Amino acid sequence: MSVVGFVLEAHYFFRDWLIPSLANGCTAAQVSAYSFVCTDAAVGPFVTIEVGGGSSATPAANGPITAFALGAMVGFRHLDPTKVADNKTTSSWNFGIGLRVDPRAQVLGDGFIANQPPPPGETAIRYRTEPRYGIMLLSSFSF
16 A cells, blocks of 8 residues: 655765865856856765654554654755855755665555455454565755
8 A cells, every 4th residue: 555644854964974076176157057066965864754654643553653764865066156255055956765664564464465355254354563664765955
């Protein structure tokens, strides 16, 4: 079953892990052309939580957080052509990949098979909860 959830994300870029670029030596013409040479890039961790996703976000399920993820992110930011001397930025685009965990995923109970009739002696569908893991791809931007 696919559901839509609301995801809150936070990240931090380590300046000590700055991917080398020539941003500090760019000319105004290169910056105004938004050249890749004039793009800062950095890496760092991100964390997300999913709230209100699926049917498990109920008080009986012990709270509104239904999943979380941890991963690594790469961020790219462009210098503002009008503020090249101040090394100011106007926009950034970030990409991340991480491990997503749904600690209370609802799956079919033992003996049940998707799109098949219930096993003999069963009159109702039974479910069980178990942790489920997946890959999270993330993109964010600022302007």
